[in-house]
Amino acid sequence: MTKQDRAVRTRLALIRSAAEHFESRGYVRASLAEISAGAGVSSGALHFHFVNKAAVAEAVEHVAARALRRAASRSRGGDGCALQRLVDVTHHVGRLLRADVVVRAGLRLNAEAATGRVRDLRREWRECVQELLAEAERKGELAAGVPPHRTIAVVLAATTGLEVLSRDDHGWLGRHSLTDLWHLLLPCVAAPHVAVALDPAGSGPHLVEPDTDADADADADAPQGDTDRAGLALR
Template structure:
């Protein structure tokens, strides 16, 4: 392994360890000593990569943003029924949150506006929902009297609420919970002719949950290659 490879691995280990500490203890109580110990490196190695705890938190948010952005882009760029793709992408985000502590910690840090940062980590998700529902309207998939801005507000409120509730009870992110949500929403949002054709449980197989973990790991990249923000 080259020196550069070791440096990249160390940085990624520090980001994951930091995410675990931020999730378990919160930003204020998490210490750099605990983060470096969790990554199996010295404090000196941590400071080689990050100037302070705020810089570590920033890296966690960047990594979470990349993973979430990949999911949103996938949903917007797919084929077929826009409403079904919206259902599928919510299940995919839920699997991602279940599988990867970096994504969970990144969203929590962003919501708490740690160290005064102003990045909007869920922006891409909002845009994804808006675009899919606008596409659904163009395709005639939305119910009468349910314009995209109204249906978007409902979907965003519901999915953001589930993410917040899941911080205390991960069961909110389970497939049955999201399926129940879509069982309630789809009859209100979808055109009547689509009601029986949409699958509120999502169209991806159960084993996709394991794949989500691999995708999230791929979001941890070397400095300069980590993507932008979501909320």
């Protein structure tokens, strides 16, 4: 293993350890000593990669944002049904949050603005939902009299609520919860000829967990400290 490979592995281990401690203890209570010990490295190794705890938290947010961006990008473009792609992306994001502590911790840190965030992941999620529902309206997929802006509000409230509830019980973001949500919503918002073809359980593969921060290249260009702040959009 080269020196560069070891450095990448150490950085990823520190990010995962930080995410675990941020999730279990919160940003304020988590210490750099705990994070370095959890990664199996010295405090000096931690400070080689991160100047302070805020820089570690920013790196966690960065990896989470990258994973969420990949999930959102799968829903954009193509000729398929926009409503089905909206259903599918909620399931994919749900699987991301269940599977990866880094994504969970990064989204929570971002929502709580723990580090003076430079990106707003919930705003970007709103833009993703808004874009897909606007496309659904253009394609005639929405039921007559259904205002897109109200549908956006309902979807955002429901998905954000499930994410908050899942902090104590990851089952809230399980496939069954999201499927139940879409079973209730789709008959109300989808045009009848579209609704019959929609799958509330999602149309993509569900048995394989999505790629997350486990890939070394997922964090190859992550911020190195407070002076390197690169925002990511879910676009």
